Amino acid sequence: MSGSSPSERLGLHRSLLTSQLLQASATVLAAAVTLALGQIRDVTLFLTGAGIIFACAALVVLTAREALPAWLVIAAPVIDIVAIGVMRESAPVAGIGLLWAFPAVWLGSVCGIAGVVGVTASASAIITYQAFDEAQRIAASTFVLPFTLAALATMSHFAARRTRAQRSLLEDQSAELRRSLERSRRQGDLVTEVLDAVDFGVIRITAEGEYAVSNEAHARLQASADPLTPSSAAFSADGITPLEPDKTPLARARSGEVFEGELVWYGVPGEDRRALNVTARRLPSHDGVDSGSVVVSRDVTAEELALRAREDLVASVSHERRTPLTSIIGYLELALDDDDLAPATREQLEIAERNATRLRELVADILAMSAASRHGVGFALNPAVADVAEIVESAVTSAAPRAAAHGIRIDATDVRACPAVVDAHRLRQVVDNLLSNAVKYNHRDGVVTVSVGREDDTVVISVADDGQGISANEQGRIFERFFRADEVRNSSVHGSGLGLAISRDIVRAHGGDITVRSEPGAGSVFTVRLPQKGGAAPWSSTR
Structure with missing residues (x-):
């Protein structure tokens, strides 16, 4: 009892109190019936036994729940056994021995096997002693009653043990549930703290x-x-x-x-x-x-404002450069038309013209990207029916001299007539850019293959080269603005990193898309797919 928890002591007190009150009630009933039938042989002895039972019940009632002494748990039913024996002695034929069922059940449930043996032995001893009395002859109850009491105590013992096991299991499950709830609460608090700590x-x-x-x-x-x-x-x-x-x-x-x-x-x-x-x-x-x-x-307010400021600055500077560059290129062309130029001077002027032209193309790319930026005015398409094959063939003709200078052959034998509703000027810009890249990033004696065909209601333009190719990690970024691969940045090939971004925006403005398939060392294939009947409205890029 001293090591029991408060809840266990409370349960034990409640059980003992219930047993004692039920036994006292049964004793009152037995006394009333026995008195009415005139079966009491010694009233004083009978009342003494009943009084002892009532005193035990009163003692349990008056004992505080949290202060229940351990001796009372055992002493109360033992005293009841003796008191019932006294009442049975005073009324031999009244069947008072049935009251032993109450202490038998209690001792069996609380004391286990020891309680079963104790109550059986005590009742058997009293019954055996009383069997030699003249008023109590040996009968069937002499043998059946001890066995019945033993059976009741045994069943009570197993029922109590099963109840204790179930209670222990429930307590373990309850403790585990409390631990799980506590872990869940701590995890929830941790997630909340982490989420509240981040800036998104x-x-x-x-x-x-x-x-x-x-x-x-x-x-x-x-x-x-x-x-x-x-x-x-x-x-x-x-x-x-x-x-x-x-x-x-x-x-x-x-x-x-x-x-x-x-x-x-x-x-x-x-x-x-x-x-x-x-x-x-x-x-x-x-x-x-x-x-x-x-x-x-x-x-992303700060990032967006910074991007706007950067693009506005780049567009402004590029716009201011375009006019003097056009003038410089014009005067260089006039100077080159002079037949009296010395060969060395002509060579130097041609180098200046090529670099000025490349610089003007860079400025044009920057201005085009600025026009198509997500916060710019945006460009509008002017779609009309045109033969995509003619647009591609015109671009191939323009790129042929430069390709020949690099020892590269352009194969356009697979270009088929495909009329479609497109902006011819914008589409020519896309093809020019793809051909320029195919020549620029190819090796000497390489081949650029161009094809135009139709798949259902879609026009397909393909530009393939057998050059250095693009790594898998960089294929997902080549259409980003200003992106240039590491190999390209470390080489002598120059570029702005804007051409493919501009090309993709133009193709998407037509309602189509542009994709790439490439392997390092095996070349690249750029494929443009456009709806044949046109699928675009006036557009500005939202990137």
């Missing part, structure tokens, strides 16, 4: 479109994106085109849409604004149940 917003959206989890950064970033606030109007990546409420990133994510790196401006142009880069991804489902999605937003 995170929010989880349930399958029903409700906001489930968000961090402090999300609340801070989305404070300016409250649709109820007039100054939080949303604009697309160009910062000018307004977005409808159902087209904002959060609205699209709530409807189940998935997107990557969407740029949205919040705030009216000309005022304090904020640019957010937003990504929405679906969460993996469990057991076929939709887990919703997670939205990550990042403040």
Whole structure:
């Protein structure tokens, strides 16, 4: 008892109290019936036994739950056994021995096998002693009653042991559940602390479109994106085109849409604004149940403003360079037309003209990229029916002299007539750029293969070379602005890193796309696919 927990002592006290009260009630009933039938031989002895039972019950009732002494747990049922024996002695034929069932059940459940043996031995001893009394003859109950008491005590013992095992199991499970809940709580607190520590917003959206989890950064970033606030109007990546409420990133994510790196401006142009880069991804489902999605937003205002400033500066400087470059090239061409030039002077002027022309092409690329930037005015296509084969053949004719100077052959035998609705000038710019790269990055005696064909309602232009190729890591970046491969930067081949980016924007403006397939040392194949009937409207790049 001293090592028992408070809950165990409370349960033991409650069980003992119940047993004693039930036994006292049964004793009252037995006394009343025995008295009514006139079966009491010695009233004083009978009342003495009953009084002892009532005294034990009163003692248990008056004992505090938390102060239940260990001796009382055993002493109370033992005293009851003796008291019932006294009552049975005073009323031999009244069947008072049945009251032994109460202490038998209690001792069997509390004391185990020792209690079973003790109650059986005590009852058997009393019954045997009383069997030699003249008033109590040996009968069937003399043998059946001890066995019955032993059986009751044994069943009580096994039932109590099973109950204790179940209680122990439940307590272990409850403790494990508490530990699991504590671990889950600590993990939840850790995740919350980590999410609140980062500078990008995170929010989880349930399958029903409700906001489930968000961090402090999300609340801070989305404070300016409250649709109820007039100054939080949303604009697309160009910062000018307004977005409808159902087209904002959060609205699209709530409807189940998935997107990557969407740029949205919040705030009216000309005022304090904020640019957010937003990504929405679906969460993996469990057991076929939709887990919703997670939205990550990042403040990129500083980066976007820096990009704008850089591109504005580059465009401004490039524009200022174009006029003097045109004048320089014009005067160089006039000077080269003089037949009286000395060979050495002519050679020097030709070098100056080539470098000035290359510089003018670089300026043109920069200006074109500025026009197609995500925050610029944008260029509009002028589509019309044209034969794509003629456009490609014209570009091949222009590139042939330069290719021949590098010992490279251009094979255009697979160019087929394919009429389509395109902007011939812009498409010629794309083909020129692909041919220029194929020649520039090819080896001497190499071959550039050009083809034009049709696949269903799509016009396919292919430009292949057998040059140095592009590594797998760099293929995903070659269409980025100003990107140049490491091998190219370390070589003598010059370029701005803008040509492919411009070409892709032009092709996408037509409603098509441009892809690359390449292996290092095995050359590259650039493929342009365009809808034959045209699929573009006036366009500006949103990158």
